[in-house]
Amino acid sequence: MNNRKIASALLAATMTASLFAGCSKEPELIETESETTAAPTTVETTETTPETSAFVTYTAEEYRNAGVNELNSVPILMYHRIYGMTNAETSYTGGNVDKDGYNRTSEAFEADLRSFYSQGYRMMRLTDFVDGYIAVPFGYSPLILTFDDGIRDVVLQGWKEDGTPEFDPTCAIGIMEKIKAEYPDYNVTATFFVNADLFGNGRENDEKVLKWMVDNGYDIGNHTRDHVKLGGCDADEIEKQVGAIYKLLDEIIPGQYVNIVALPFGSPEKMGPDKPQYERIFSGTYEGFAYTSKASLLCAWTRSYSPFVRDYDYTAIRRIRAYDNGGKDWDIEQNFAQLNEGKRYISDGDPNTIVYPSTDNTSGDWLKMTYGHQVITYD
Ligand SMILES: [Zn+2]
Numbered sequence: 001m002n003n004r005k006i007a008s009a010l011l012a013a014t015m016t017a018s019l020f021a022g023c024s025k026e027p028e029l030i031e032t033e034s035e036t037t038a039a040p041t042t043v044e045t046t047e048t049t050p051e052t053s054a055f056v057t058y059t060a061e062e063y064r065n066a067g068v069n070e071l072n073s074v075p076i077l078m079y080h081r082i083y084g085m086t087n088a089e090t091s092y093t094g095g096n097v098d099k100d101g102y103n104r105t106s107e108a109f110e111a112d113l114r115s116f117y118s119q120g121y122r123m124m125r126l127t128d129f130v131d132g133y134i135a136v137p138f139g140y141s142p143l144i145l146t147f148d149d150g151i152r153d154v155v156l157q158g159w160k161e162d163g164t165p166e167f168d169p170t171c172a173i174g175i176m177e178k179i180k181a182e183y184p185d186y187n188v189t190a191t192f193f194v195n196a197d198l199f200g201n202g203r204e205n206d207e208k209v210l211k212w213m214v215d216n217g218y219d220i221g222n223h224t225r226d227h228v229k230l231g232g233c234d235a236d237e238i239e240k241q242v243g244a245i246y247k248l249l250d251e252i253i254p255g256q257y258v259n260i261v262a263l264p265f266g267s268p269e270k271m272g273p274d275k276p277q278y279e280r281i282f283s284g285t286y287e288g289f290a291y292t293s294k295a296s297l298l299c300a301w302t303r304s305y306s307p308f309v310r311d312y313d314y315t316a317i318r319r320i321r322a323y324d325n326g327g328k329d330w331d332i333e334q335n336f337a338q339l340n341e342g343k344r345y346i347s348d349g350d351p352n353t354i355v356y357p358s359t360d361n362t363s364g365d366w367l368k369m370t371y372g373h374q375v376i377t378y379d
Contacts (some may be wrong), residue, residue, distance in 0.1 A: 058138070060378040063348065063355060066139040068378075071356045071366060072345040073303035074129065075121070075335060076144040078262075078319035081152035082109045084170030094324025101323025101331070103152075106170035108324065112332065113179045116143050117186055119340065125219055126191040127258040128351075130295040130314060132307045132371030136187075138349030141339075144304075145190035146297065146319060147172055148223055148262050153192060154199040154209055165205075165212050173218075180217075193223035193262035193297075196244065207252050214256040221260045222246060222293070231268035235277040242293070243286020250289065259293050266299030271315045282315075301330035303338070306345055308354050310368040348376070 058068075085105040087095045095108020104112075121143035122136040129144055136142045147153045155168035167174040172190070180188035192199075192213070198206040210220060224230065225244040233241065242261060249257040261281055271278045283292045300318035305311050325331035348355040354370060358377040361367050367375065 057350075057353070057376060058348065063378045064357075067346045068139070068348045069344075069346050069356045069360060070134070070348065070354045071306050071309050071360050073305060073339065073343050074134075074142050074144065074345045075339060076126065076129075076146060076297070076304045076317065076319045077112075077322040077332075078297075078299060079104060079109070079145065079147045079153075079172065079322045080149050082106055082170070082172040082175065083152065084168060093326055096323050096325075101321065101325065104322060104324075106175055109172065110175050110179070112322065113175070113186075113188075116336075117179075117183055119336065122185070123187045123189050125189050126221075126260060127219060129304075129307060130260060130317075132369060132373070133351045134307075134345075134347060135351040136347045136349075137185075138347060141344045141346055146221075146262065147190060147192045148264075149227070150192060150194040150198055150223070151200040154201070154213070156199075156201040156205055156209060165209055173213075189217050189219070191219040191221050191258060191260070193221045193260075194245065194249075195223050195227050196225045196248065210249075210252050214253050220249060220253065220257045221262060222249070222257075223262050224264055227264045229265045229267040230263060230278070230281060231265075233277070235280050238277055238280040239284040239286050242281055243284050243289060243291050246291040247286055247289040259291070261293050261296040263296050263298060266297075269298060269316065302335055303343065307371075308367055308369050308373075310366055312369065 081097070081103040083097050083103060083105055085097065086107045087105050090097050090105060092099060092101070095105040095111070097103035097105060120140050122140045124134060124136055124142045124144060126144050126146060128134065129142065134142050153172040155171035155174070157166045157168050160166050167177070169175070169178065176188050176190065179186065199209060200206075201209060213220065222242060222245040224241040226241065228237075228241055230238050230241065246257075246259070263281075268275065268278055271281075281293055281296055283290075285291070295314040295317055297317045297319055299321065302318055302320060304318045305313075307314075320332065320335045321330065323331050324333065327333040327337070351373075353374045353376055354367070355376045355378070356367075358379050361377070
């Protein structure tokens with residue numbers, strides 16, 4: 001558990017105390033295998049002691065009114081490069097900089113962030129999502145930003161007198177820092193997946209930049225050494241491609257990077273026992289450096305499953321391509337329209353519980369992973 005998690009856990013415990021004090025209708029604590037009832041029902045899934053398992057709970061009516069559903073989906077956006085341009089300066093749809101919309105203008109990116117905020121999304125770290133630890137406030141929905149390829153996302157202009165980096169205000173970091181100052185409750189954060197050339201500011205500068213990033217709420221992940229399609233590579237090549245980046249990050253920001261791989265080109269799409277070489281994405285040893293990965297990301301087109309449900313696959317986490325195509329072909333607008341029509345994960349505010357309407361799991365096989373959390377259903 002990192003410091004942020006401990007802080008959240010403490011906050012949750014404090015909230016619990018005050019909520020219980022003001023709550024007229026306490027939820028019912030029931031052992032596993034119990035029938036669900038009209039009142040919010042708590043199912044104990046792990047061994048817990050009442051003194052230490054404090055968690056936040058609300059009435060069924062409060063859950064219903066907020067639409068709390070933690071089996072629903074989460075948008076993980078895949079950005080690439082952000083260019084300091086207005087939308088009018090490109091010859092493509094909306095804020096796309098290229099035909100396929102992999103690169104986006106700074107104007108469009110800033111507008112995206114403001115739009116997600118006003119729709120009730122709050123950011124969280126990808127690594128916490130993979131750990132099943134979702135700590136956005138009650139009634140809000142998680143939002144996760146990712147950037148692949150590095151170049152142009154963190155454009156260094158120089159160094160301030162206090163030794164901190166000065167960024168181009170139109171690069172990804174420049175815009176996120178601006179939004180962070182404007183919306184302190186947005187929890188601005190993102191995970192940057194890098195190749196061997198990092199952010200392209202030169203090794204010495206990028207080392208300092210990486211340290212600044214992890215100290216300022218951003219995460220760094222693995223996008224392979226040479227940006228190769230791992231699908232089709234043999235085990236040794238995969239070990240080199242994945243291991244070299246972990247080794248590099250371990251030299252620069254030891255213990256502070258995330259053990260997650262964004263698969264270049266989203267390849268391979270499928271792992272499995274028939275392809276044992278892909279196990280090297282998840283563990284291996286490169287030049288004496290042993291590494292493990294806890295998840296890998298596809299490119300994909302749409303929202304991710306909640307980490308708690310049957311269809312979620314940590315080796316093939318889906319992302320939304322962050323581009324504009326007039327509301328068609330799985331662009332941002334189409335994806336968020338679907339999310340907002342009853343598909344979005346809406347949080348109960350407590351990272352240690354999983355709350356959903358009982359009607360969403362009538363077959364009983366939709367909820368799969370509980371990560372030791374308390375499960376609460378309501379009617
Ligand atoms: Zn890439």
